[in-house]
Amino acid sequence: MDLTFNAEAATGHGAETLSLTGASSEQAIAMLLILALPLAGFLLTGLLGRRMGERPWIIAIAAILIATGIGTMLALGALSSEEPVRYGFTLYTWIPAGDLQVEFGFLFDNLTAAMMIVVTWIGSMVHIYSIGYMAHDDAKWRFFSYLNLFMFSMLLLIMADSLLVIFAAWELVGLSSYLLIGFWYKRRAPKLAAKKSFLVNRVADQSFLIGIMGVFLLTGTMNVLDSFVGFASSAEPWVRDLVALLLFVGAAGKSAQFPFHVWLPDAMEGPTPVSALIHAATMVNAGVYFIARTSPIFASAPETMVLVAAIGTFTAILAASIALTQKDIKRVLAYSTLSQLGYMFAALGVGAFVAAIFHLMAHGFTKGLLFLGSGSVIHAVSGEQDMNRMGALWRKIPITHWTFLIAALSLAGIPPLAAFFSKDSVLGESFILGFTWVFVIGAIVAAMTGFYMFRLMGKTFYGKSHVDPGVEPAIHESPRSMTVPLLLLAIPTIFLGMVIGLPLGDSTILHWLEPIFLPAEELLAIQFPEYELFGVDGALIIVSVAVAALGIGVGIWLFGIFNSRARLETVESLTDRNRVSRFFYTASQNKWYFDDLNHLVFYRFGGKVANGVMWFDVKVVDGVVNGVGTITQSVGDNIRHIQTGHVQNYALGIALGLVGMAALFMLMAR
Amino acid sequence: MSQSLEAYLVLSVLLFGIGTFGFLAKRNAIAMLMSIELMLNAVNLSIIAFGAFTPELAAQASTIALFVIAVAAGEATVGLAIVIAIYRIRRTPLVDEYASMKE
16 A cells, blocks of 8 residues: 545545644743743853852753643643643744744644653753763853753744744754754864764755745745645645655754764764753654644655655664664664664654654653663763773663663563554554555564664673773762663653553554644545454564564674673674675674765765865956956056146146037037 | 127137136246136126126126126135245245145
């Protein structure tokens, strides 16, 4: 089966859509407070932080904790109500310009609520964790003010109701990401990584902006909800496909999908809490959130949807294949993030929107925990990130180890942990909706996920210690400000799936989000068949758990667990067996040479083009501009000789002029 | 007094021509000022002549002529003052020497 476009639904007379109601004044104030608190925290910490001494994080953390409290209340209020809610309000008209009216408005529904929980909770955990992690840094105040700026931008992104406001927030999260990746700007690598992420994002953002203009041209409105109404019937199919494609390129840039995936692994040069918050749990999900938010637009462009699924699936397997061989603990997690984001895009592309958001939430908590755990590991071994110089840590840093193990199992897809439910619904629904290829590749990626996570576990926590002997005695469990967030994040990693993913086929999250995605599903004519636990769906669960277990089994067999020994000779003989395996091993280690390809295309070749353009600019454009000046100057230089300075020459001129005028007058008068 | 307007106008043109020639040809600043006076008086003569031969213009012509005389007096005063001031610095009344404003 392929995605089909349901023309009847395009006229907008399908089933009842969720209607927008005005927010009560309490709700409006709450939404404004959620934004104002981190913004105030950013400004106060940024302006006064230098004078706040050893605890510059007080304001920032207080702001985030209060915002989290308010956000959670709003989210639970929305999620627990019987009828699905959707309320919003307009703060003011941002751009009043004739036909272009851009309202600065906010929107709150169950999708916002789901994102709100992920963003605020992981945000607060990361803030608290950073107290311990950044304790030895001199510029703590700068770090916390940037974190607050990020929280403000991300919360604005998920609550905005206008495409242009979303774009502004989109750029703001990009800016805070840039600032935080380059936080240690005195070192070379973070500086370059920050620049790379900014440039790659800029390229995609251009396409995003053009896409937004396209939506405005087709529908005449910047409001997200209003733009759905006319979009499906607004233009030729290829125009709709093009606009959706432009928006998707923007989303792929922010969410680091192929071919924009190159920036995310380098972004790991930033402090680890930043990797956890921005580059695993929240900002990189912005693309997924955006496509989910504008699902009716994408549903009106079925060809683009298939492309979304294809890019997602390809990124999933590409990144997983790179994660297999990386040495840096954070890079393994970064490629794993890419791979899981690929899952989300695949789910969006096949029309399984609920599964995509479910995976976003489950993966957010799981990967947030993994990154904070990896930060704790790095902290324990005094800043070492190479897994070949770790090992046998599990007895020395027990809290980190056990929470990490839980998250690894969850990410690998072992029931009943969070990511099992979400990954299973992604895979299961793609199969049910007829995208067998997504399911097959997704299952292979699931096996690879299990393998690389337990390769990481084995190398880091088990087996023999390869830690630098000088560092060995100093290995210690992290301070409480770091372990408490780990323990708190372990709770949703264990229970989230069971709470909102059950009962299977009729889950809580389905009830939450189904009304939001109904218009899109109608456009695509998607009908989910009855859920059969003892039929095809049950079989799919067994398949996905089996492949995950297979991957984990191989990982454990090769790299060991607890006290069992790693078979590193076997690993070596496998990777070094013949030319083919050697090729694949080096290619994976070198990230399939994408950085080199980019270097070749954009630096070598693109540099030549840029030089050509510069030649044109210097010679032709500047030549014309300078030429006008030179000509004027030389003309003036030449005719200045008629100014003799002799008053009688001028007088002669006047007299001749007078004669001439008189002669003319007499001729004319005749 | 001649009964012909043309005679006065011819005289006026001749005087004006001599004045113009003097202004352009003489190198001495004092002589040039004198030439200007000659041109002004040539014009004055033609105005008075028109006034005398056209009764309606008589009053206006006299007024304009008086104005011209007054302006000419002022002009001569200012001109002479300037010439003397320059003369004190440059020690010459010849205008071709006064070319330092060129650069």
